[in-house]
Amino acid sequence: MLRKKIKGMAKLKRLSAPSFWKIEKKASKWTVAPHPGPHKKFESIPLLILVRNVLKVVETGKEAKTIIKQGEVFVDGRARKDHAYPVGLFDVVSLPKTNQFYRVMPNNHGLNVVSIPESEGKEKVCKIEGKTILKKGQMQLNLSGGVNILIKDAKYNTGDSLLLELPSLKILKHMPLEAGSTGLVAKGALAGKVGVVKEIKAGKMKERSKILCEIEGADETVLKERFFVLGKDKPVITVGE
Numbered sequence: 451m452l453r454k455k456i457k458g459m460a461k462l463k464r465l466s467a468p469s470f471w472k473i474e475k476k477a478s479k480w481t482v483a484p485h486p487g488p489h490k491k492f493e494s495i496p497l498l499i500l501v502r503n504v505l506k507v508v509e510t511g512k513e514a515k516t517i518i519k520q521g522e523v524f525v526d527g528r529a530r531k532d533h534a535y536p537v538g539l540f541d542v543v544s545l546p547k548t549n550q551f552y553r554v555m556p557n558n559h560g561l562n563v564v565s566i567p568e569s570e571g572k573e574k575v576c577k578i579e580g581k582t583i584l585k586k587g588q589m590q591l592n593l594s595g596g597v598n599i600l601i602k603d604a605k606y607n608t609g610d611s612l613l614l615e616l617p618s619l620k621i622l623k624h625m626p627l628e629a630g631s632t633g634l635v636a637k638g639a640l641a642g643k644v645g646v647v648k649e650i651k652a653g654k655m656k657e658r659s660k661i662l663c664e665i666e667g668a669d670e671t672v673l674k675e676r677f678f679v680l681g682k683d684k685p686v687i688t689v690g691e
Contacts, residue, residue, distance in 0.1 A: 460485065460534065468492055470560040472503045482511075482534050488596030489538030495554070495561065497523060498533040500543065504563050505552065507545065522547055526574055527617030539636060540575050540595060540678075542566070542616060555689060556634065557642035566688045572616045575625075575687055577678050578608050594678075609650075611679040613686055623686060625679045633663070633679040634689060635672050640665060644689060650674070 462483035464475050473481055484496045501507050501523060502514040514533065521529035524544040525537055537543060539561065543552040551571035552563050576593035584590055589601050593612065599619050606612075606624065611633075613623035625631065631647045645663035651671075653659040659674035680686055 462491075468560050470504075470557075470562065471495055471499050473499060484536035485532060485534040487536040489536045489541075491536070493561070494536035494538040495563075496533070497525070497530055497535040497537055500537050500563065505543075505550075507548075507550075527572060538595060542571060542574050544571050553687065555642065556636045558639065560641075562642070564688060564690055570687055573622065573687065574614050574616055575678065575680060576612050576614055578606055578610045578612065580608060581606070609674060609677075609679075625681055625686070627661075627674075627677075627679050630682065631679045632681050632684055633677050634685070635665070635676055636678055637676045638672065640670060640672060641676075642690070643670075644680075644685065645670065645672070645677075647677075647679075 460483040461480040464473060464479060464481045467473055467481055482496045482498050484491050484494050495504060497518055498511055498514045502511060508514050508517065517523060518533045519531050521531055522545065523530060524546065525535065526542055537554060539554055539556060541554045549568065551566045551568055553566045555562050555564050576595055576597050578591050579594055580592040582590040582592060591599050591601055591606060597619065609627040611625040612621050615622050627650065629647050629649065633645060633647065635641050635643050635645065643665045645665040647661055647663050649662040651660045651662065660671050661674050661677050662669060662671050
């Protein structure tokens with residue numbers, strides 16, 4: 451069994467935890483498991499572990515729980531008081547008391563947390579994963595990270611990205627997926643690499659859609675679902691340190 455309940459709290463075996471959690475595997479048998487939320491269990495970092503092990507803001511789990519419960523840690527512009535809240539791809543983590551801002555980015559180990567300037571602390575990139583027609587003809591965009599927003603304009607397409615204001619989710623910039631767009635690979639061997647789109651290859655039957663892009667001077671093919679548009683000529687957000 452990889453997961454169990456201890457005193458009402460879900461635990462995960464340390465040996466099963468992803469390497470990007472940066473926890474000591476043999477320190478004890480169990481560690482905190484992320485609660486259900488906008489990101490999958492092994493594609494996210496529990497807030498306590500992020501604060502203690504990744505950012506090293508505090509030294510102990512007790513200290514991490516204290517500052518989290520006091521509302522000192524924000525995710526996407528909102529104070530999150532659940533120490534097991536799942537923080538995932540492109541989420542923005544803010545520590546207002548110390549004026550520190552971070553964004554969760556992909557790399558070939560899974561996820562990485564990079565420091566960002568304060569000017570980016572209220573901005574988040576989300577990918578359009580689907581569109582839903584609601585009552586009275588309203589259109590809803592279903593975005594990555596469990597975000598949904600209502601729109602009036604039909605110009606947005608699946609695969610495009612949006613730069614959103616936090617926490618209002620106001621659209622600041624629309625970034626279409628098209629030839630010449632700059633983006634980031636989110637998963638796989640090329641995770642974390644910036645590429646320029648050369649061609650979008652539509653899927654056929656059981657074959658998934660792919661993108662031919664130039665990455666570090668070479669042509670590479672990546673699955674469309676793994677590519678996030680981040681701008682036209684250059685990324686609109688910090689992608690690394």
